[in-house]
Amino acid sequence: MKIAPRFAPFLLEKLTERIVVMIGGYGSGKSMAIAQKLLIDYALRKKTKIAIIRKVFGTHVNSTYSLMKRLIQDECPNKVVGKLGKNTNSIQFSNGSEIIFLALDNPEKLKSLDNVEVAWIEEASEIYLHDFTEITGRLRTGDTKIILSSNPLTTSNWLYRYFFVWEDDKTGEKTTIVSEDEFYSIKDIIKESDIGGVKYHHSTVMDNPFVTEDYIKQLRAYKRTDPFKYEVAFKGKFGVLGERVFENITVGDYSQMREGTQYLGFDLGDKISYNALVDVRIKGQDLYIVNEWYDKDMTIPEIADEFRKFGIPRGKTVWNDTNFPQTINTLKPMLSGDGISFQNAKKGAGSVQAGIQKIKSYNIHIDKRCRHTLREFKELAYKEINGIKQEDKYTLDPHTVDAIRYAICKVQMYVPKGDFSHDYTGQTLYSDNPMVAHLQREKKMQERKKNTTNAKVGKQVALRGRVKQPLKGE
Ligand SMILES: Nc1ncnc2c1ncn2[C@@H]1O[C@H](COP(=O)(O)OP(=O)(O)O)[C@@H](O)[C@H]1O
Ligand SMILES: [Mg+2]
Known part of the structure; x- marks a missing residue:
């Protein structure tokens, strides 16, 4: 197993903080390092239960699951029970360890977080603060650790607001937990919090000796074609642009x-x-x-x-x-x-x-x-x-x-075969982040107000002249 020097301390030292926040540019080696950590420090060391969590279950197959599978096949193919197929939601080890793959599109499944010793939330910017609160709440027992990995997306993303700069909704007052400058220059930071110690780790593609020159060139080229993306992808800095809907x-x-x-x-x-x-x-x-x-x-x-x-x-x-x-x-x-x-x-x-x-x-x-x-x-x-x-x-x-x-309006959302059936209901719950919850509640109230006014107006028009309302676009 080869390890990148930037990730060596993370890989070789025992995790002491409860939470690890790994943020960095594209291809910096975050996912690989975390997968390695979970394998050598947890799965193979002693009998343990590991959870890998993403927002949408289907996305495990070509990311976390295939990465874990490849790593196991390269490093310890005889340490797992059964064959590693394409569609599964857990990997069993011969020492009794287990890696389970979970997603937030089936909250029921979060119940299986019981007894999990370490959880990895991949692409943590995709989830919500209330999801994170739910996960930390379920992982209270003993010495549990939670590792988050993400690209630095917008400063409006919960990751930024939770771990970097918090803004009070009423007063607009900002509380800096870790400033961006501090993070990009010091790169390894430890902070205390009510939910335990938090270890911050910053990385960019320049920290990854295993990517090709071409890949680096490609990221560098954003400087000309998409300067905003360049900041995020190459420099690993929080972006100022709106978050793209389709990343890959x-x-x-x-x-x-x-x-x-x-x-x-x-x-x-x-x-x-x-x-x-x-x-x-x-x-x-x-x-x-x-x-x-x-x-x-x-x-x-x-x-x-x-x-x-x-x-x-x-x-x-x-x-x-x-x-x-x-x-x-x-x-x-x-x-x-x-x-x-x-x-x-x-x-x-x-x-x-x-x-x-x-x-x-x-x-x-x-x-x-x-x-x-x-x-x-x-x-x-x-x-x-x-x-x-x-x-x-x-x-x-x-x-x-x-x-x-x-x-594709009649086609189903993609769910891997062999997966539990799940019902995508969307995320409309109020956030646990007091600021977001407040705004969402206000928005709901305004919408409700607008709908009642619209209904009234519609009625009046209908009564007056039976004017057909034009079909409204989405
Ligand atoms: N220790 C390693 N050994 C071999 N290849 C690695 C290693 N670390 C990273 N890589 C390769 O570098 C690429 C980017 O790494 P990845 O972990 O996916 O980055 P990130 O998650 O930060 O986007 C992947 O193709 C991965 O296989
Ligand atoms: Mg990754």
Whole structure:
């Protein structure tokens, strides 16, 4: 086993603090070091129970689980019980140790945190403060340790607010626990807290001797192409930009792709905005966007022509936007001769957020010709209001993403086979962070107020002239 010098103290010394916060740029070696620690210091040393936690279960397969599996196969293949397959939620060791993989999309499963000695929360910025509080609450027994790893995302992320600078919502008063300057220059810091000692660790890709020059070059190149991303990815500094919705996208040539199940989706721009038609393929946990059409200011016959050129197989259904039923009704007979039919995509409260979560449960691959899809996937970020990330509001109106949501509106969110079945309900609970809870409550109250006023206005209009309300966009 090779270890990176930057992580040597962490790996070789016994953990003394209850909480370890490992924050750093892309590819700095955080995940590998933590996996190594869990294996050598915990799983192999004595009989113990380890938990690895992520926000969404499906994301374990290609990250924490495959990393752990690879490490075990390289270092101690004969120390595990049974064969390491692709879909599992635990690894058993011959000495009785166990690693369980958990996710917050099934809170029931957090019950299995009983008796866990060490927990690793991977990509901790993805979870919420109340999730973290829940986890620390369940891991109270004895000498339990919690390791968090993350890229430094926005300063509105709970990680920053909890471990670095806390801002009081009423007074706006800021309390610095660890300043950014201190963190980036000292890199190893220990602080006391009500929930135990906290060890901070900072790293960047320059601390990782195991990556290629090309990889480093790629991160450095953000300096020109995306200076904000450069700060986060290369320098490992908290970003000022809104948090991107899609972090990991693969770009490739999928023009010849014939596998997978094909889904087509159509977002209408009508006269105001862009039309987007997409061809999506799903195969296992992979979602491919293989073709796009994206244009505006088109007459309906022109749109019909584009559909014909797009190469839609006869008998295929296009899942469409429901905002402009007139356009769809005119388009339908024009294309029925080509064997193309339309169906209204499922919409409703929360469908945008749920649809985006669903897309995110897959590994996303975009064909390099799909310029607009690529751009929208790269640019889409969560909106921030008063510095607070809004889970259900976005910085732009992404037509290709909408079209993909429609295309797969009947497809389930990806859940690995052999996994417990779980119900994704979204996260609407008030946060345990007093500041966030307060804002959320206010927002809820304002929404409620707005809804009652809207209902009243709607009623009056209906009474007066039976004016049909236009269908409202999402
Ligand atoms: N000790 C190590 N030995 C071999 N390869 C390593 C080691 N540490 C990191 N790497 C490699 O460097 C890359 C980035 O490491 P990773 O732990 O995924 O970084 P991070 O979690 O900080 O993004 C991975 O491909 C990993 O395999
Ligand atoms: Mg990592």
